[in-house]
Amino acid sequence: MQTQTENYTVYTYVDEGVSVVDNEQYTTDIHITSRAISALWHDVKKVVALKHIHTHLPIEPKLLDGLFDALNINYTGTKEHRLFVDSPYFTLVPEALFDSSSASTYLDLLYILPPQVSIHFNRIASHAMVLVYAFEQQTIDKLKQFFPGAPVKHYTEIMLKHGLLHHTENDMGIYGVVENGFLTLIGFSQKSIAFFNRFKTEADTDVVYYLLSAAEDLGLNTAKPAIVIAGDINSNGSLFTLMKKYIPGIRLMLRYDQVSFPAAFNQFSEPLYHLPIHSLLCE
Secondary structure: OEEEOOOEEEEEEEOOOOOOOOEEEEEEEEEEOOOEEEEEEEOOOEEEEEEEEEEOOOOOHHHHHHHHHHHOOOOOOEEEEEEEEOOOOEEEEEHHHOOHHHHHHHHHOOOOOOOOEEEEEEEEHHHOEEEEEEEEHHHHHHHHHHOOOOOEEEOHHHHHHHHHHHHHHOOEEEEEEEEOOEEEEEEEEOOEEEEEEEEEOOOHHHHHHHHHHHHHHHOOOOOOOOEEEEEOOOOOOHHHHHHHHHOOOOEEOOOOOOOEOOHHHHHOOOOOOOOHHHHHHOO
């Protein structure tokens, strides 16, 4: 179901007769990116519903009250809330080399950080890495008012978890997500992370260029099925057509087959909303 206002569009995907309001058996994951906010209701192995809002303007803290009302978030009648926030300022650090007292140093080497951000980090035990990121403190404070005690994770943790599950059978491969004008790439080599980067893209040719560069860095044969892509892309669109021209082996990332998804998800292609609908994979 789709509803539209002057400032945003709401997409709701839930099977008929299913209610997620005041249902304490489900966890609610909240995802916030630059121009989208979504809620996923799920248990350990089953997704029940997704509500996604695409905003016409960048999301600011003052807009969150209205957006959460539009999502129909229940602040108490649910098993647990978890927050996933996106930021372009992030990096992975090997856990053995990480010093929590100097967390900002890892980002200062890569970015010129805005003054209003705060530094956060989460340990990724499955990779023996630490994900360090900066996010606007005012937004974090606002989220904590709504969801006190809710754990906060970086949005790309979903990508790390799902990517590792996908590449357990491959020695090398690339997992990419196209979303909100960015391309995020993870390169895997023998189940380890070879690189983890994000690039701003303004045209389809930018996406293809970064994919080809990443494949060259790993020494991948682009005719073989070692590169998968998800996000704002579909099999009949101009972007995927261009990708197939220069990267014949590229494939669309499918939903994880060990998770049950509602029939309502058949209304959109499998690559779309790929990160939000897989956040249940994160511990």
